[in-house]
Amino acid sequence: MERNYTVGVDVGGTKVLAVRVSASGELEASAVRPMPGRTAPEPDVETAVADAARDVFLTHPPAAVGVSAAGLVDAAGEHYLFGAHLPWRDAPVRRRVEGLLGVPVVMDNDANCAAWAELTAGAARGRRSVVLVTIGTGIGGALVLGGRLVRGAHGVAGEFGHMQAVPGGLECECGLRGCWEQYCSGRALERVTRVALGRHLTGPEVTALALEGDEVAREAFGSVGRWLGVGTAALVSAFDPELVVVGGGVSAVGDLLLAPAREALRSSLQGTDHRPVPDLVPAALGPEAGAVGAALLARDGRP
Ligand SMILES: [Zn+2]
Structure with missing residues (x-):
C-alpha cells in the first residue's frame, strides 16, 4: 500500500530546504537547493521550490506540499506580498507552485510554519x-x-x-x-x-x-x-x-x-x-522548523 506523507519547503534568503514528513509527523528526508537570489526572476524561485520538493518525493506523490516563506504572505496563503530577501512581489506563488507540482499546495510565512511545528511536534506540544x-x-x-x-x-x-x-x-x-x-x-x-x-x-x-x-x-x-x-x-x-x-x-x-x-x-x-x-x-526544533511546519500545515489543511 502506498504510504501517505506530505512535503514542506522552506524558502529563505540563501537556500531552499525541503523535507518529507510522514503522516504521523516524523521527519524522514531532507534536501537543499540554493535560493536563486533576491534579484532573480520570480519563476526561478518557484522552479527551485518545485525541484527541492521533488528531491524528497517517494515514487508516488505526496498528499500535499506546504511552502514556508520568509516575509509577508496574505491571509489566504495565496500571494507572497513582500520580503527583503526574496524576489516575489504580490506574487500568486501558491497557485504557481501547485501548477508546477500537480499536487495540492498550501503556503504560509516561516514563523507561522515554525509555530505550527513547535505546537504539533516540539516545545509547545x-x-x-x-x-x-x-x-x-x-x-x-x-x-x-x-x-x-x-x-x-x-x-x-x-x-x-x-x-x-x-x-x-x-x-x-x-x-x-x-x-x-x-x-x-x-x-x-x-x-x-x-x-x-x-x-x-x-x-x-x-x-x-x-x-x-x-x-x-x-x-x-x-x-x-x-x-x-x-x-x-x-x-x-x-x-x-x-x-x-x-x-x-x-x-x-x-x-x-x-x-x-x-x-x-x-x-x-x-x-x-x-x-x-x-x-x-x-524551541525544540532547529533550523528545519519552518519546513517541517509547512509539511504539517499541508497535512492538517492549513488550520
Ligand atoms: Zn523596524
Missing part, C-alpha cells in the same frame, strides 16, 4: 495558546490562540520585531526607529559587544565567547535577554499565552539569554503575584 519569538538577525514571531494560528485580517500579524520599544531610538532597516529587534537580535548582540570591546565580533563568535564564560559576551546576552523579557511582557499583556517559545540562532545559548528574560518579564508585567506568568522555553 499539547498547548493551545502560545507566542513564538524567533531571534536571528532580526525578530520573527507567530501567535497561536485556542489552537489556531492568528494571522490577522490581512495575514501579516506577528511582526513583533517592529513594535516600537524605544521612541526615537535606533534606526531600523524597515525605515522606523526604536524597533524591538534593534535591541533584541543577533545584530543587537553584535552592537553591544562592539561598543564594549571596540571591535566587531559576529553573533556566533559572541556566542562561543559567552559559552566559555567571557564576561563581556555574557553581559551582551544579558542585555538582549532583558530586552527579550520586556518585549515579551507586552505580548503576554496583550495575549495571555500559556507559554512563550523562543527560537532562532541567538536562543541556542539557553539560560544565558532566557534567565535574564524571565526576570525582566516578571518585573514588566502587572500583578505577577496574582496571575500565572508563562514560562519562556527554548
Whole structure:
C-alpha cells in the first residue's frame, strides 16, 4: 500500500530546504537547493521550490506540499506580498507552485510554519495558546490562540520585531526607529559587544565567547535577554499565552539569554503575584522548523 506523507519547503534568503514528513509527523528526508537570489526572476524561485520538493518525493506523490516563506504572505496563503530577501512581489506563488507540482499546495510565512511545528511536534506540544519569538538577525514571531494560528485580517500579524520599544531610538532597516529587534537580535548582540570591546565580533563568535564564560559576551546576552523579557511582557499583556517559545540562532545559548528574560518579564508585567506568568522555553526544533511546519500545515489543511 502506498504510504501517505506530505512535503514542506522552506524558502529563505540563501537556500531552499525541503523535507518529507510522514503522516504521523516524523521527519524522514531532507534536501537543499540554493535560493536563486533576491534579484532573480520570480519563476526561478518557484522552479527551485518545485525541484527541492521533488528531491524528497517517494515514487508516488505526496498528499500535499506546504511552502514556508520568509516575509509577508496574505491571509489566504495565496500571494507572497513582500520580503527583503526574496524576489516575489504580490506574487500568486501558491497557485504557481501547485501548477508546477500537480499536487495540492498550501503556503504560509516561516514563523507561522515554525509555530505550527513547535505546537504539533516540539516545545509547545499539547498547548493551545502560545507566542513564538524567533531571534536571528532580526525578530520573527507567530501567535497561536485556542489552537489556531492568528494571522490577522490581512495575514501579516506577528511582526513583533517592529513594535516600537524605544521612541526615537535606533534606526531600523524597515525605515522606523526604536524597533524591538534593534535591541533584541543577533545584530543587537553584535552592537553591544562592539561598543564594549571596540571591535566587531559576529553573533556566533559572541556566542562561543559567552559559552566559555567571557564576561563581556555574557553581559551582551544579558542585555538582549532583558530586552527579550520586556518585549515579551507586552505580548503576554496583550495575549495571555500559556507559554512563550523562543527560537532562532541567538536562543541556542539557553539560560544565558532566557534567565535574564524571565526576570525582566516578571518585573514588566502587572500583578505577577496574582496571575500565572508563562514560562519562556527554548524551541525544540532547529533550523528545519519552518519546513517541517509547512509539511504539517499541508497535512492538517492549513488550520
Ligand atoms: Zn523596524
